[in-house]
Amino acid sequence: MSNTPEHVHCLIIGSGPAGYTAAIYAARANMKPVLYTGKEPGGQLTITNEVENYPGYPEGVLGPQMMEDFKNQALRFETDIRYELISKVDFSSFPRKVWSETGHEIHADAVIIATGASAKWLGLESEQKLMNKGVSACAVCDGFFFRGQEVAVVGAGDTAAEEATYLAKLCTKVHLLVRRDQMRASKIMQERVMNTPNIQIHWNTVTEEILGEEGVTGVRVKNVQTGAVTEIPVTGFFVAIGHKPNTEIFEGIIDMDDNKYIKTVPGRTYTNVEGVFACGDAQDNYYRQAVTAAGTGCMAALDAERYLAAKGKI
Ligand code: NDP
Numbered sequence: 001m002s003n004t005p006e007h008v009h010c011l012i013i014g015s016g017p018a019g020y021t022a023a024i025y026a027a028r029a030n031m032k033p034v035l036y037t038g039k040e041p042g043g044q045l046t047i048t049n050e051v052e053n054y055p056g057y058p059e060g061v062l063g064p065q066m067m068e069d070f071k072n073q074a075l076r077f078e079t080d081i082r083y084e085l086i087s088k089v090d091f092s093s094f095p096r097k098v099w100s101e102t103g104h105e106i107h108a109d110a111v112i113i114a115t116g117a118s119a120k121w122l123g124l125e126s127e128q129k130l131m132n133k134g135v136s137a138c139a140v141c142d143g144f145f146f147r148g149q150e151v152a153v154v155g156a157g158d159t160a161a162e163e164a165t166y167l168a169k170l171c172t173k174v175h176l177l178v179r180r181d182q183m184r185a186s187k188i189m190q191e192r193v194m195n196t197p198n199i200q201i202h203w204n205t206v207t208e209e210i211l212g213e214e215g216v217t218g219v220r221v222k223n224v225q226t227g228a229v230t231e232i233p234v235t236g237f238f239v240a241i242g243h244k245p246n247t248e249i250f251e252g253i254i255d256m257d258d259n260k261y262i263k264t265v266p267g268r269t270y271t272n273v274e275g276v277f278a279c280g281d282a283q284d285n286y287y288r289q290a291v292t293a294a295g296t297g298c299m300a301a302l303d304a305e306r307y308l309a310a311k312g313k314i
Contacts, residue, residue, distance in 0.1 A: 003103065006104065008034045010032065010034070010108065010109070011033070011108035012033050012034070012035040012111075013036050013098070013114060014035075014037075014043065014114030015038060015040075015114075016281070016290075017067075017291070017293040018116070019037075019297060020035075020071060022298070023074040023077075024079075025305075026079075026112070031301075034079075034080040035081050036082050036086045037082065041067075042070075043116045044117070045067050048063030048132070049062060049063060049145075051066055051141065051290065066290075084104075086100055086249065094275070095107040096109075096111050096276060109311065110276075110277065110308050111275065112269075112300045113271070113277065114280045116245070117245040117288070119242075120241045122239060122241070124207065124209060126211070126212075130210055130212055133214060134215045134237055135210060135216060135239065136236065136238055137239045139162075139167050139238055143163075143170050144170065147171065148172060150175070150233065150235065151167055151173075151174055151175070151234050151236035152174070152177055152219050152236070152238065154238070154240065155178075155239070156178040156179065157185050158184075160176065160183075160240035161193050162240075164176045164199050165192050165196055165199070171198070172198065173200065174198060175234060176202065177205045177221060178202065178205060179205065179224070181203050181204055202221060202223075202232075204224045204225045205221045205223055207221055216236060217234075219231070243281070243285070245282050246282060247282055250262065261282065261284070262282050263283070264283045269283075279297045284296065
């Protein structure tokens with residue numbers, strides 16, 4: 001790319017369900033969108049196995065294949081897709097300025113942020129090795145594959161509580177591994193966990209290793225108070241220690257909540273910066289589903305279209 005700034009009507013940052021859906025709508029509205037994929041083209045779904053809860057795929061679909069389908073649909077309407085990262089933005093003037101990792105400068109009339117979020121991981125080697133082979137960060141996505149089996153969930157916040165109660169409906173037993181002697185989750189969620197007979201809470205317990213070669217066979221845990229090391233036989237291991245929205249480059253520029261999720265106007269995708277819209281997991285700490293991300297991606301494109309039309313840009 002040259003160093004001359006490039007002018008675009010609609011710049012989309014991110015390539016998960018939100019970004020690609022925004023691209024499909026923007027392209028069909030003749031906004032000639034340019035989409036930067038970021039470091040992980042296709043987003044979180046590319047590290048998922050089977051997706052069975054996305055409407056329109058009655059037989060289910062592999063996460064990476066689904067994102068390939070999203071991409072091809074965006075390409076069909078001539079979205080300009082670039083496999084690069086946006087590393088810097090300046091939203092202090094019009095048009096909005098954005099730079100790619102290679103230093104290419106883009107001036108955009110409207111910007112759609114769809115940078116998503118990433119699950120936090122424990123950082124164990126065995127966790128990497130068994131990813132999608134029993135290790136998951138999404139009970140709603142993968143819980144079904146473990147029905148009738150025994151699983152473990154690590155974490156002690158609302159996500160862990162929610163995942164554990166969700167899994168308890170499908171699995172024979174859920175071991176909740178809590179590293180301290182208390183949970184961070186809200187009282188009501190904790191009560192729900194405590195009142196579910198097939199959830200066993202292991203207090204003061206840290207995960208030492210996830211066991212298994214081709215699939216999870218168990219987890220080795222240590223009680224940090226007694227020092228006792230035990231093995232729990234499970235076939236599924238769910239990491240629920242939080243998510244991190246990919247919003248670093250917008251810090252101090254766009255309004256965010258305490259967890260760095262972008263704030264949008266309820267029912268809309270407007271951020272506090274005019275002409276900058278946010279969709280998908282970058283602004284949703286609550287639903288975090290592919291289908292809800294796609295829905296807000298559509299909303300962002302429609303909001304951007306109305307904005308650009310009102311400004312006489314398209
Ligand atoms: P949180 O940051 O609230 O909690 C993370 C939990 O994971 C903490 O209990 C923490 O333990 C534990 N943890 C972190 N690192 C490790 C580790 N290496 N090993 C073991 N445990 C670890 O994240 P959540 O995703 O749970 O929630 C994020 C936000 O989303 C919160 O504001 C929450 O209220 C909200 N949320 C709301 C929901 C709802 O209302 N239905 C559902 C889901 C989320 P420790 O406590 O010891 O630090």
